[in-house]
Amino acid sequence: MLDALESEIHFIKSLKPTICLEIGSGSGIVLTGLAKCLGSCCAYYFNIDINPRAAQLRLERVDFVEEQSCHVIPQVMSPSGVFYLLIVKENDEEDILNVMKSFSWRSSVIIERKAGREFLKVLKFECVKMQTSVND
Template identity: 30%
Template sequence: MIPTPDLSHIRKEDYERVYEPAEDTFLLLDALEEDEALIQQLKPSICLEIGSGSGCVTTLLAKIVGNKNAVFFTTDINPFACETTQQTGLHNGITQIEPIRTSLVDAIMPRLKNRIDILCFNPPYVVTTHEEVGSMGIEASWAGGIDGREVIDQLLPLVKVCLCKDILSPQGIFYLLLINENKPDQVVQLMKETYKMNAKIIMERRAGREKQFIVKITH
């Protein structure tokens, strides 16, 4: 069992500026740890986390991969999250994290065409008004708009064009976190029927009134 990354370097007041790891974060960590043998067998050389926040997920993924030559790119629209992500990696002995301040994958294409072996996304999924979507501060970590799907739906249409043909490597794996309000079964069917990808819910957990899911997507 790989220990949860040490976040003691992050001060309490910092969580007013960056998303504090919570039940959704830990569900994604558990899904990655559950697939530890598969990920290690894959021998990923380039990984990407969209919306890295504290950097907890990428740091754990780097520990699972265990390859000092692998590179772990992260993106976040929040500059403080980019800084915190790198500091979390360094605090836990991970030096290969390369944060990029951008929305979704805007700044990394086409540079990483067909290169991403592991892709992780814990999106802003909370149901909010449309006007709350798109902030560059802490709100960007949770405001998901209508059905909590507005940011998610910005990424999913890219799957056929980008994730399948441009971003994911042929053996790449995409781990996507959703909640019940995001209609995860609908997302799975969309990935299968519209984008011709393999998709299934591999883990789910109730956190208070919220039910959370991990969808795993592959070619």
């Protein structure tokens, strides 16, 4: 995930973000790396993670968490906000893309690779309304 964000760092800086939030932060290495790259460009950095006991249920809950996040994020994001989502092969990518499209968010794949036994993909979402107004 960190290398995907590093490849996007100029774009992220151009947005002049006020808040960077990492959901499912684990050790916090991604948010720490992002903070080092952005420096004082961003005013606030936050991370959220589920408790350790819930982490054991991660595989059974992944669809629930994914579904809830995809419905909430567009409602709380700035119209010029961007978010990146790390998914594994077992996630329902098509469903995620359809939900986000229904909220007028455009998606693109930043990076995909195999890491050990997992197939990982980083998706980028941008509000289509923001893109339209920028280009007009």
